[in-house]
Amino acid sequence: xxxxxxxxxxxxxxxxxxxxxxxxxxxxxxxxxxxxxxxxxxxxxxxxxxxxxxxxxxxxxxxxxxxxxxxxxxxxxxxxxxxxxxxxxxxxxxxxxxxxxxxxxxxxxxxxxxxxxxxxxxxxxxxxxxxxxxxxxxxxxxxxxxxxxxxxxxxxxxxxxxxxxxxxxxxxxxxxxxxxxxxxxxxxxxxxxxxxxxxxxxxxxxxxxxxxxxxxxxxxxxxxxxxxxxxxxxxxxxxxxxxxxxxxxxxxxxxxxxxxxxxxxxxxxxxxxxxxxxxxxxxxxxxxxxxxxxxxxxxxxxxxxxxxxxxxxx
Numbered sequence: 001x002x003x004x005x006x007x008x009x010x011x012x013x014x015x016x017x018x019x020x021x022x023x024x025x026x027x028x029x030x031x032x033x034x035x036x037x038x039x040x041x042x043x044x045x046x047x048x049x050x051x052x053x054x055x056x057x058x059x060x061x062x063x064x065x066x067x068x069x070x071x072x073x074x075x076x077x078x079x080x081x082x083x084x085x086x087x088x089x090x091x092x093x094x095x096x097x098x099x100x101x102x103x104x105x106x107x108x109x110x111x112x113x114x115x116x117x118x119x120x121x122x123x124x125x126x127x128x129x130x131x132x133x134x135x136x137x138x139x140x141x142x143x144x145x146x147x148x149x150x151x152x153x154x155x156x157x158x159x160x161x162x163x164x165x166x167x168x169x170x171x172x173x174x175x176x177x178x179x180x181x182x183x184x185x186x187x188x189x190x191x192x193x194x195x196x197x198x199x200x201x202x203x204x205x206x207x208x209x210x211x212x213x214x215x216x217x218x219x220x221x222x223x224x225x226x227x228x229x230x231x232x233x234x235x236x237x238x239x240x241x242x243x244x245x246x247x248x249x250x251x252x253x254x255x256x257x258x259x260x261x262x263x264x265x266x267x268x269x270x271x272x273x274x275x276x277x278x279x280x281x282x283x284x285x286x287x288x289x290x291x292x293x294x295x296x297x298x299x300x301x302x303x304x305x306x307x308x309x310x311x312x313x314x
Contacts, residue, residue: 013112028073228278236271263304285303
């Protein structure tokens, strides 16, 4: 179901019934998100209700700051799949627009009915929603007492003394700090449709799949990474090892656009037109300019050997 998810208006909410909910963007589904989602799941099970995550899409910042775009740690469909994997029964993407922006916290909760009867909510003490951010944890507790729904406060998860946030993770990824992102609970991820490039990689003996994105990804810093495929059609198993190049191919180009190219280790097949998702598990090196193609190929062979070692293949 998550593979087909798209944002809907509040008026189009499907019947959900009595539910314990949490709400947010949940980009990346990091450790802090997981704490909220798992609390929602467990609280719903305790009282015999449905657990539901209400996911705002696009991110509210894009509406609050017109013309801006938020780089995503993962596309909506992947975030929804991760939420479902935690045992949350319903994932509903709500289109965040000017209409939703104008609602007070009370009006937003009222708008969920009759499709969703609010039986409880999990919220972080630092979170707030609704016009003017009036839906603070304190206000939600007041509303719970007035309206008869349970409220579970979920303490922010901290790493190195600071709360985990999607913003911190984006910054770590932009620095190429894969280890920091993983410590926050998110493996850097890219997903796109495989398109035809200049086929130079195949000529050099290292064919690559060029990714075309239908979302704005949180791009890692330029360099070579080792990772694993999450999906690429039936001919590639999930977990297949790969090298991922984020760069401008400086050996052959000056001032070119940044591309994401994926070389599947020990694989030779046609991936054009397929949706390819990859996780980046380790950064191997910076992008470099080489004197000639032979020097580049020699380094690519070393990258492959190092990648295999990092991924536990040798």
